[in-house]
Amino acid sequence: MLEYPKAIAGGMEICLRLFPEAEGIIVIEANKPEAAARMRREISGRDLLPDGKGIRVMLHRAKYPQGAEKMLIYTVTGQEIPSGALPADVGCLVINVRTLYHIWRAVVEGIPVTERIVSVTGDAVANPKNFLTPLGVSVRELIEAAGGFAEEPAKVLSGGPMMGISMRALDVPVTKGTSGILALTARSAPQVEESNCIRCGRCARACPMRLLPSSLDRAVRLREYAEFEAMGGMNCIECGSCTYMCPAKRYLTQTCRDGKAGVMAARKKTQTAKSAGEKK
Ligand code: SF4
Ligand code: SF4
The missing domain is CATH 1.20.58 (Methane Monooxygenase Hydroxylase; Chain G, domain 1)
Structure with a gap:
């Protein structure tokens, strides 16, 4: 949002043209005031609907897992998605900010998704960094570009600390779904055996x-x-x-x-x- 606000607002505008009655709401965690200010500047004056509604920025409390689709819809609209239903069934469409950026690039510049931003981080990585990387680059190459491992990792995850999937090999390509690589030492990810449920609730x-x-x-x-x-x-x-x-x-x-x-x-x-x- 800080680096490509024009493309993100433009992507939202393209989506709104497909759904003429819809309002575009850019939901940002309240602990990201710079992003909110940048996006507000970018969308000011873009009234797409006759009643002056168009795109607006909404701040919400930073609380995990608030970014999940169903949580987000409830926070913004107060609507619960019934079991087995889709966001569209309650009149909503949730689009990732990166997807908006790529929609704009595809429509305006004719460029398909060939790259993505991947965070390489965790206490086992020598120099944690965010990379704008072509798809297909191997995870091992990205880790090497971040200075390699400072310590032997106990666990390497594709994704974040809560939803990431443990990786068995590093010679796998970055795909459009690779959001980050998290390499953790045994201090951060102790290997613990599961035990019986104690029904604590x-x-x-x-x-x-x-x-x-x-x-x-x-x-x-x-x-x-x-x-x-x-x-x-x-x-x-x-x-x-x-x-x-x-x-x-x-x-x-x-x-x-x-x-x-x-x-x-x-x-x-x-x-x-x-x-x-x-x-x-
Ligand atoms: S992962 Fe656990 S806490 Fe999260 S939705 Fe599923 S059952 Fe609930
Ligand atoms: S009831 Fe308590 S011990 Fe059992 S699975 Fe849930 S959290 Fe774990």
Whole structure:
């Protein structure tokens, strides 16, 4: 937002032309006043709707996982997305700021997505940096460009500390979904064994989607995917809050991911069987 405000505001304008009745709201965490001021300057005077509405900036409290689509829609509009529904079902479209930038570049300059900004950080990295890098560059090359490892990492994540996925190899390409590389020493990411659930309820209190992560975890471990689905497991946004809070260090987010994959596999199997039956 600080470096490409014109392209971001322009991308929003292009989207609003596709949805003439819509209002564009750029939501920024309140601890980023410079970005808010820069975007406000950029959008001033852009009235796209007859009633003077167009694009506006809204500040919200910096609180994890506020950036998640469903959380953001609730904060901005007060609307909850029903289970199984999409943002469009409540009249919303959530677009990442980087996507707005790329929409503008594609439409105005005719340039497709060939690069992205990747943060290489964590206490195992010698010189943490943000890189504007071409897609396809290997993660290993990026880490080397950041001075390599200052210490042997205990864990390297693709993504952030809460939602990042642990990487087994570094010779993999940066894709358009690679937001960051986080390399942590054993001090920051101690390897702890999970233990039995003590039914403290902290995971349920932490869950922004009001799920019962301990019950979902149990259902997935028993491969009871129908039960997982019935308990609303497909609404899990994989924010990692339950895992972070769990004193027994249960792999709750991972089991939710597994549960969602299990439900999808079961749905596909049913669909395939149905299609095969129809062909007979
Ligand atoms: S990861 Fe855990 S806390 Fe986050 S939505 Fe899923 S179940 Fe809830
Ligand atoms: S936070 Fe962990 S120990 Fe507590 S109820 Fe949830 S799964 Fe069980």
